[in-house]
Amino acid sequence: MSEQSPLDLAEGDPFGPHNLPYGVFTTPAEPERRRIGVRIGRYVLDAGAAAVALGSPYAALLDRPGLNPLLAAGRTTWRDVRRALTGWVTVPAHRAAVEPLLHPLDAVTLHLPYEVADYVDFYASEHHATNVGRIFRPDGEPLTPNWKHLPIGYHGRAGTVVVSGTEVVRPRGQRKAPTDPAPVFGPSVKLDIEAEVGFLVGTPTPQGSPVPLADFPEHVFGLSLLNDWSARDIQAWEYVPLGPFLGKSFATSVSAWVTPLEALAAARTAPPARDVPPLPYLDDSEEEEPGGFDIRISVAVNGHTVAEPPFATMYWTAAQQLAHMTVNGASLRTGDLFGSGTVSGPELHQRGSLLELTWNGRDPLDLPTGKRTFLEDGDTVTLTAWAPGPDGTRVGLGEVTGRITPSR
Known part of the structure; x- marks a missing residue:
């Protein structure tokens, strides 16, 4: 009997010829x-x-x-x-x-399979944004007035995008609780994760040339899972009035595998219904191809699944994010990476951050390795995902994993 070839895959292998990341x-x-x-x-x-x-x-x-x-x-x-x-x-x-x-x-x-040119991160899940608003603004409207008119985002640090498996050193910085008389300096005590999908730009554009919605597949090569590590205490003290900075820039982990957009044709899906009509450059109601992706993500802490965020629930699509990111004439460069923002669904088990899962530490997670509100040194976080493929197959996305090490 001849030896089986590595190319003879088991039926249903999510990394079969229909995938090829x-x-x-x-x-x-x-x-x-x-x-x-x-x-x-x-x-x-x-x-x-x-x-x-x-x-x-x-x-x-x-x-x-x-x-x-x-x-x-x-x-x-x-x-x-x-x-x-x-x-x-x-x-x-x-x-x-x-x-x-x-x-x-x-x-x-x-x-890391590509050289990152620029890194932008968005805030595109209505469920995540609503949860965060309720946590930090309990007496006000959870969504800011601009949220349903444009994909909110910030520019991150390309030089600290790291490949899956890279250890994450606990960041240090200023933090100040509302009741503290003055800020203190030290290791973050509210280290968090954000389960996201990152989109990788291939074809560049000249400065001054916005990218319309229909041109999304001409410029985006593929996607990967992404973990936007976040120091919530550092972020809370620094983000007014200009937004995230040191609370985010210490590390962003991405998968070692980039799944081509073409492999995800069967996973395209319509985004959720929008109750505020977008401006024309963001209006995707007449686009031939639906802008969403049906990607099922799982989040595990120390091997224990804590959440299963559904990417199909994202309010703003990647095509809209790209259109907004360039509408002012900002150019694209080969290797630009933009993150979707935290993926969260309407149910408790679908929340893509510990901030939401524990409601800012109020409701600890009961894990086999002990209770968790935010990450402790030695914790390992792993994101995995799959999407529907052709003829009933599944398309596997490469995992993203990272272990927290003590502050230096």
Whole structure:
């Protein structure tokens, strides 16, 4: 009996040929040589080596240490490369060339697969924004007057975007409780997570050229899970009047895998009904393709699931976020990353942050490892997700994990 090929996947594998997310990896034999990889089941295909072995015209894009040249190549090339990769892992005639270039996933080291140009984070879940408003403004309206007119966001720090598995050092900074006479300095005592989806820009734009809603797929290459770590006590003291700064900029974790938009065609869904008509540049009511994505996220703390936020409930779509981000003429650069904002649903178990899950520490979570309000040193947070794929399959998104280490 012949040995089973790594390309013979179990039925329903969420990382089958219908998915093929991109990453960057190194091997123990060549730890300094970064290569573009494509995940297939529990293996990573050396995409550049496969392109060279098969005489592909895309070798110049795939035999690289990072994704940025492929990102910049544009949508037509993204489609052509994906079509070629699909053939390499499904056509039997290619197996002899491809199989030696497959590396077991647990035998490689994964790296941040692209160079981040700019990082922007939004605040697009009505359920999350309403919960936060009720926590911090219990006697006022939970949503600010502008919230249903535009996707609120802030510019983050691109240099502290890190790949899944990177340890997160507890940040230090100023904090002041409402009853404290003066601020104090020290490690954050309200360290939190935000379960999000990050969208990766490929094709750039010149300054002064807004991106309309319909052009979203021309510029966005794919998406990944994202954890926007947040020091709530530092954030609460600093954010008036200009918004998040040091409470957010210490670390943002992203998956090592970027799922192409094309792999998520079956997951497109209409966003929730809007009770305030958006301005024309944000009006997606006549768009051919629905702007939402049906992505089911799970949040685990120390291996225990604490929340399952549904991305389909997001009020503002990624296309609207991109349109708003550029409407003033701001340019796009290859490698720009924008986060969706915390994903939260209407139910308690669907809240995507500990701030909401514990109602700012009032209602601790009872975990097998002990009660939690906010994160303690040694805690590990893992985000996983899947989305509907073609013909009843599931598309797996690469996980995001991070362990909290003590302040330095």
